[in-house]
Amino acid sequence: MDFVTLTKPEIMKATIKIYLRNKPDINNNKPVVLRITKDRKTKLISLGFKAKDEEWDSDKNRFNKRSRNYQKKNRVLLNLEDRALKVIEDFTINNNMNFTLKLFEKKFRGENKERKNVNSYLTKLIDDFETTGRYGAAQPYKDLQSSLFKFTSKNLQFKEVDFNFLKSFEFYLRNQNHTEGGIAFKMRHLRALYNNAINEDIVDYSFYPFRKYKISKLKGKSRKIALNKDELNRFINVDLSKNEHLVQAHKLFMFSYYCRGMNWIDMMSLKWEDIYDGKIHYTRKKTKQPFIIEVLDPVKDILDFFKKTHSSTNYVFPILLKENLTPKQVKYRKHKTLRNYNLQLKEIGHLAEIDKQLTSYVARHTYATLLYHEGVSVEKISASMGHSSVLVTMSYLKEFDSHDLDLVNRKLIEEPIELY
Incomplete structure (x- = not known):
């Protein structure tokens, strides 16, 4: 019809x-x-x-x-x-x-409580993100929508998302070869969706299933991604004389590290006009928070390198090769270049004899972790990175070397506790 x-x-x-x-x-x-x-x-x-x-x-x-x-x-x-x-x-x-x-x-x-369903709410949320150009924020919800549809094609109501539904959905995802971390990622977005629906009076809090269903139990194997001081020094001083194709990736990683763990999307959007008076001025895409960062000497050297080798656009780095790209073109370019960048970091890690998987996020985690070990407060680290809350920062810092913990334990012997 x-x-x-x-x-x-x-x-x-x-x-x-x-x-x-x-x-x-x-x-x-x-x-x-x-x-x-x-x-x-x-x-x-x-x-x-x-x-x-x-x-x-x-x-x-x-x-x-x-x-x-x-x-x-x-x-x-x-x-x-x-x-x-x-x-x-x-x-x-x-x-x-x-x-x-x-x-x-x-x-x-279905804006009223009786007719509102999960799929239509997801569609509206995705549309809102994409309308404002936040394609990265929309993607996890698009993936969630796809998984929910494959699991159940009916018009799922929020009230039907109860403890038993979540357990069944978890079982389904596991049978689809999702990792524990991947399942937790989807469940966190489903929980955020449900919280928004409660805030908008679409479903009553009495139906909230995440009081009983705990996402925290879905912890995958912890994987430390921050570099320690020795590993960072090996990365900085790695010999790339026979691997010139890796030089740009090396400099991009160090730029991110020296600039408070700047994200890939913010680096690719950075323009020369954003750098003046010895400072880098930009607004973080993810949180819309403005930043002003001092240009340190190593950063100046990196900027000079790209100034000499890349001048086809007003962008600082050779990631976006054309001006005035549409948001979808930028998204496509981001994924393509980020994939290649991570592959090159993997090569550098092998040459530097670093037994960790290097990705763009390692620079950001390394920045936070090393500052923490230098005694900088979590609150200051959180502010410097533009996190929405200290809890986000703590998720970066929750991993400790077992060696570090052993040293703490030894203090019980080296400095006996007096009992009164």
Whole structure:
């Protein structure tokens, strides 16, 4: 059913249609949308699905057999279509055919407590993130939405997300070969989603399942990623004379370390105009927090290196090679360059005889950890890194060498405690 028209002479016509919008992303996936037209005005509502042209039957406006789980998806689309009709029918019964398209969307998405469901809430959250260009923040929720849909294709209500549901979802993810850390990552985002729904009065706190279901039990094997002083010195002094292709990666890592563990996305967006009066001025993409960082001597040397070797754009580093890229192009470039960067860091780690997996985040964790061991307070480290709370900083610092703990234990012998 492509079009549904209310034909009673006493009301204005309203039509709905589900179709594949011609607006592809970087992977040529197009969004599936519901279009409602009323009083010559039109509104598009994302339904949380995407498909390539070859996965879509344009005659029936449904997924075809080339799309994975196409039957489940089509059942969901049919339910969404029925819901849209029911919303219009309710307006008709209540003699409210002067409803606005915004009011229709609110009723269709289920903004009241009885009709709000997890999938529609996720879709709205993802849309909000992407509208503001926060594609990185949207991605974990898109992954969560995909996993939830594969686990249960019905219109899941928040009230149905109880302890037993979470245990079953955990079991499902584990059978899909997700690691403990990966499962915990998804559960944390599901918990954040539920907290937001409570704050918006979509579901009552009495249904909150995470009082009983503890994500903390899903701890994977701890993996120390911060470098100690000896490892950092080996990294700094590694001989790259026979591996010149690794020089830029080495300098980018050190720049991040010296600049309070600056993230990759902030480094790639940094422009020469952001550096003046001996300071680096930028706003962190993740938290929107402004930073002013002194240009230390090692940082000046790194900047001079890139000033001489890279001048095709106003960007400091050769990561974004063109100006005025769209947010989606920036996202694609970020993932591509970050992957290559991490591979090069792995090579450097091998040459420096560092028995840890080096990634872009190691610079950030190393900065925090070494400051902590130098006696800097957690509060100051948190402020210098732009963390939203001290708890985030503590997650960076929770790992200690067993050797360090052994030294603490020895104090019980070397400095006996007097009993009174």
